[in-house]
Amino acid sequence: MPVIEIDGLSKNYKARKAVDGVSLKVEQGEIFGIAGPNGAGKTTIVECASGLRRRDGGTLRVLGLDPQSDRRTLLQRVGVQLQEAALPDAIKVGEALRMYASLYDNPGNWRELMDEWGLADKERTGFAALSGGWKQRLFIALALVGNPEVVFLDELTTGLDPSARRMTWGLIRTMRERGVTVVLVTHFMDEAEALCDRIAIIDHGRVVAEGSPRELITEGRSDSLEDAYFALTGGEVA
Numbered sequence: 276m277p278v279i280e281i282d283g284l285s286k287n288y289k290a291r292k293a294v295d296g297v298s299l300k301v302e303q304g305e306i307f308g309i310a311g312p313n314g315a316g317k318t319t320i321v322e323c324a325s326g327l328r329r330r331d332g333g334t335l336r337v338l339g340l341d342p343q344s345d346r347r348t349l350l351q352r353v354g355v356q357l358q359e360a361a362l363p364d365a366i367k368v369g370e371a372l373r374m375y376a377s378l379y380d381n382p383g384n385w386r387e388l389m390d391e392w393g394l395a396d397k398e399r400t401g402f403a404a405l406s407g408g409w410k411q412r413l414f415i416a417l418a419l420v421g422n423p424e425v426v427f428l429d430e431l432t433t434g435l436d437p438s439a440r441r442m443t444w445g446l447i448r449t450m451r452e453r454g455v456t457v458v459l460v461t462h463f464m465d466e467a468e469a470l471c472d473r474i475a476i477i478d479h480g481r482v483v484a485e486g487s488p489r490e491l492i493t494e495g496r497s498d499s500l501e502d503a504y505f506a507l508t509g510g511e512v513a
């Protein structure tokens with residue numbers, strides 16, 4: 276049974292159709308990528324699926340639960356890292372992890388997570404003093420602290436330096452090996468190609484293509500996923 280089943284999802288912001296009839300299935304233990312141009316509706320899909328935003332139409336099941344009506348139960352079982360998250364300036368890295376862990380019934384070991392994500396040296400550093408890349412690492416660790424079965428990561432490696440980016444890829448693969456299902460919103464086609472089992476390309480609130488990186492390359496009659504992306508979204512190559 277799929278871990279995530281989205282059928283005919285729609286969401287409007289006033290007159291603007293942000294998501295327009297999206298249907299997707301994600302299987303357990305997959306790394307599922309969501310790619311597409313700015314404003315395509317990717318974040319809105321993730322927000323609706325993770326229980327953070329109400330949908331206008333369609334059905335949604337995550338771990339068999341409805342993200343709207345079963346929101347509280349679902350939030351115990353999923354982790355979410357969002358693009359524009361923020362924390363109080365003065366909160367220290369260790370405090371943030373401990374505080375987030377306390378929100379879950381069965382949290383992971385936050386100290387282990389802090390080590391795993393290279394944050395141990397920053398345990399006593401305040402949020403405001405972290406660079407963008409370290410904030411990003413902290414947000415990923417916070418998304419994982421509840422020991423989630425499904426994790427939604429929005430622009431996972433934006434702002435990370437190349438070595439942190441590769442380290443992050445390794446840790447995401449480890450999560451898959453542990454059976455965690457990962458939904459990854461990304462603008463980086465090398466990242467999607469390296470990590471994702473399947474990818475949905477979204478444009479103007481609709482799914483324009485879906486498949487494994489190899490299938491999308493074939494469908495776009497291209498040599499690389501990046502070229503396939505441009506072919507499938509009708510975008511211009513810069």
Ligand SMILES: Nc1ncnc2c1ncn2[C@@H]1O[C@H](COP(=O)(O)OP(=O)(O)OP(=O)(O)O)[C@@H](O)[C@H]1O
Nearest residue numbers: 288291292293311312313314315316317318319320
């Ligand atoms: N809270 C909001 N209020 C009004 N419009 C919104 C809101 N959030 C998103 N939108 C609009 O909905 C559309 C989809 O936005 P969304 O953030 O889901 O796209 P995205 O694919 O994640 O974009 P990006 O790649 O730039 O992050 C855009 O036109 C955006 O301007």
